[in-house]
Amino acid sequence: MGRQETFYELIRRQGISRRNFLKFCSLSAASLGLAPHFAGKIAHAMETKPRVPVLWLHGLECTCCTESFIRSAHPLAKDVILSMVSLDYDDTIMAAAGHQAEQAVADIMRDYKGQYILAVEGNPPLGNDGTFCIPGGRPFVEKLKEVAADAAAVIAWGSCASWGCVQAAKPNPTTAVPIHKVITDKPIIKVPGCPPIAEVMTGVITFYVTFGELPALDRQGRPLMFYGQRVHDKCYRRGHFDAGQFSEKFDDFGARAGYCLYKVGCRGPTTYNACSTTRWNEGVSFPIGSGHGCLGCSEPDFWDNGPFYDRLETFPQFGAEASADRIGAAAAAIVGVGIAAHAGLTALRQAKVKPNKPVAADERVV
Amino acid sequence: MSKMYHPSTPLPSRVREGHFGEAILPPAGVQPGPVYVYDAAIRLWHWVTFLAIIVLCVTGYFIASPPPSLGGEAHEHYLFGWIRFTHFAAGMILGVAFVLRLYRVLVGGKHARQIFWIPFWSLSWWKEIFEEVRWYLIIGKPKEYVGHNPLAHFAMFFMFVLPMLVLLFTGFALYSEGTGVHTVWYTWFGWVFRVLGDSMTVRTWHHAAMWVVILFSMVHMYMAIREDMTHRQTTISAMVSGWRFYR
Numbered sequence: 001m002g003r004q005e006t007f008y009e010l011i012r013r014q015g016i017s018r019r020n021f022l023k024f025c026s027l028s029a030a031s032l033g034l035a036p037h038f039a040g041k042i043a044h045a046m047e048t049k050p051r052v053p054v055l056w057l058h059g060l061e062c063t064c065c066t067e068s069f070i071r072s073a074h075p076l077a078k079d080v081i082l083s084m085v086s087l088d089y090d091d092t093i094m095a096a097a098g099h100q101a102e103q104a105v106a107d108i109m110r111d112y113k114g115q116y117i118l119a120v121e122g123n124p125p126l127g128n129d130g131t132f133c134i135p136g137g138r139p140f141v142e143k144l145k146e147v148a149a150d151a152a153a154v155i156a157w158g159s160c161a162s163w164g165c166v167q168a169a170k171p172n173p174t175t176a177v178p179i180h181k182v183i184t185d186k187p188i189i190k191v192p193g194c195p196p197i198a199e200v201m202t203g204v205i206t207f208y209v210t211f212g213e214l215p216a217l218d219r220q221g222r223p224l225m226f227y228g229q230r231v232h233d234k235c236y237r238r239g240h241f242d243a244g245q246f247s248e249k250f251d252d253f254g255a256r257a258g259y260c261l262y263k264v265g266c267r268g269p270t271t272y273n274a275c276s277t278t279r280w281n282e283g284v285s286f287p288i289g290s291g292h293g294c295l296g297c298s299e300p301d302f303w304d305n306g307p308f309y310d311r312l313e314t315f316p317q318f319g320a321e322a323s324a325d326r327i328g329a330a331a332a333a334i335v336g337v338g339i340a341a342h343a344g345l346t347a348l349r350q351a352k353v354k355p356n357k358p359v360a361a362d363e364r365v366v
Numbered sequence: 367m368s369k370m371y372h373p374s375t376p377l378p379s380r381v382r383e384g385h386f387g388e389a390i391l392p393p394a395g396v397q398p399g400p401v402y403v404y405d406a407a408i409r410l411w412h413w414v415t416f417l418a419i420i421v422l423c424v425t426g427y428f429i430a431s432p433p434p435s436l437g438g439e440a441h442e443h444y445l446f447g448w449i450r451f452t453h454f455a456a457g458m459i460l461g462v463a464f465v466l467r468l469y470r471v472l473v474g475g476k477h478a479r480q481i482f483w484i485p486f487w488s489l490s491w492w493k494e495i496f497e498e499v500r501w502y503l504i505i506g507k508p509k510e511y512v513g514h515n516p517l518a519h520f521a522m523f524f525m526f527v528l529p530m531l532v533l534l535f536t537g538f539a540l541y542s543e544g545t546g547v548h549t550v551w552y553t554w555f556g557w558v559f560r561v562l563g564d565s566m567t568v569r570t571w572h573h574a575a576m577w578v579v580i581l582f583s584m585v586h587m588y589m590a591i592r593e594d595m596t597h598r599q600t601t602i603s604a605m606v607s608g609w610r611f612y613r
């Protein structure tokens with residue numbers, strides 16, 4: 001295989017001006033939260049570093065991550081990010097099919113051992129020996145383990161690969177698991193969301209290509225630059241939250257006035273994502289901007305985390321589902337009645353005993 | 367432990383402590399003298415915690431179920447901000463009081479130590495608890511203990527100290543989310559999310575532990591009043607003055 005083309009050579013060949021290229025570099029630096037001089041570093045990396053081969057595998061999924069990714073909206077990102085890495089295998093969007101496609105995986109794994117990035121969308125089902133997901137004639141979990149073995153880094157796209165998401169929701173009939181249950185010996189960058197924000201996905205790749213290392217991750221493996229704050233922390237309705245101005249129902253005055261959606265179950269305060277800063281579709285809007293609360297799609301146990309319009313988990317094990325508060329209040333009522341009854345019984349006993357006056361120990365009736 | 371008895375209490379009138387703090391009263395006909403049980407630090411901690419818990423429960427309720435929405439412009443109000451500030455401030459006070467209380471566990475003597483440690487492997491202690499349960503079922507006899515009786519001791523450890531630790535750690539962890547993941551708060555308490563799960567799960571633990579403390583407080587207050595009325599020794603005033611008196 002010949003010398004791998006650099007990103008810069010590739011986009012110049014595609015007719016993109018240097019001016020636009022530098023704009024892209026500045027934009028990338030800004031979206032990654034880097035200082036202005038990093039734009040130069042990014043430009044330098046793209047001019048000199050060979051493109052990083054990426055193998056993009058698809059397990060049990062709905063492909064919404066890919067749908068999001070291909071809509072990456074920064075001016076150049078749509079063409080560029082797909083070209084800046086060498087996306088050598090992505091069975092959803094690649095032209096090749098069948099044996100040709102599978103051959104691409106084998107080639108990359110042979111020629112770029114230990115250098116390629118494995119990006120995983122969806123997750124492996126383990127039930128029935130993995131037969132619930134069979135791409136290329138064999139269980140996805142086997143392919144995943146095989147490709148992961150020689151990868152430099154692994155990216156978990158979306159909530160499926162990161163946490164399990166809908167197919168791992170109770171009762172999880174296929175025993176779908178997030179990829180970190182299967183790949184245990186590699187660094188995994190989790191990019192959760194259902195789907196993740198396109199610019200977040202491209203940003204993570206840009207960072208890796210530029211610096212040749214993983215971005216700083218939080219305790220759960222998510223890149224801090226995008227998942228370091230809650231949706232709530234940068235929400236443009238936060239002022240209404242602090243003021244105490246809430247939408248009580250979806251059709252009341254507060255909803256029309258753009259008040260905080262906390263009382264209609266917004267999960268912004270418990271959700272780490274960049275929606276309120278990056279927004280979606282070229283920064284047009286995001287769920288809260290459209291008057292609907294955050295569903296917390298990028299959090300672990302999305303789907304099993306109680307009702308979508310409630311901010312407290314439920315305990316399903318008590319028959320009818322109930323939150324900690326309902327159970328607690330019921331227990332308090334029972335204890336209250338118990339105390340009253342006990343106080344009554346104690347009073348009856350005391351009436352027999354005639355206490356409350358000093359008595360010698362042996363006189364006291366017990 | 368010279369401070370345990372009042373200088374004016376003659377030797378024969380002194381109440382001594384038996385196994386698990388059971389009060390050994392002087393023989394019949396001798397009025398037992400008072401015993402100094404709770405020193406100033408413990409009493410102060412008790413009442414600071416009492417007030418903090420009330421403030422925290424009320425403000426916590428409003429944080430979970432905000433009061434009716436205010437109208438007008440956002441810059442005219444800061445209601446929810448103040449509710450949250452009050453909750454956080456009371457939580458800080460509760461936390462600092464708890465840490466200072468832990469210091470008293472080390473240096474404050476056995477009555478300061480009692481509710482932070484249980485003789486779990488002592489069979490006789492469990493028998494004493496059983497005896498105490500019988501008394502609460504109004505089929506046994508009341509026994510006097512200089513400190514907490516074994517059942518109260520059990521409840522204070524499992525229904526107060528442990529849930530209080532859960533509340534403090536989950537509370538500070540949730541607070542650290544607001545201050546941000548790059549702050550010292552998150553460095554100190556962010557591990558809670560690793561142990562318990564995501565932000566919502568930690569909230570659920572915070573609520574559940576609160577309800578345990580509320581249930582404990584209800585029974586605690588009832589029992590304090592009931593003990594005071596049915597036993598020979600004082601209970602409520604002991605947490606005010608520190609002295610336990612005997613009728």
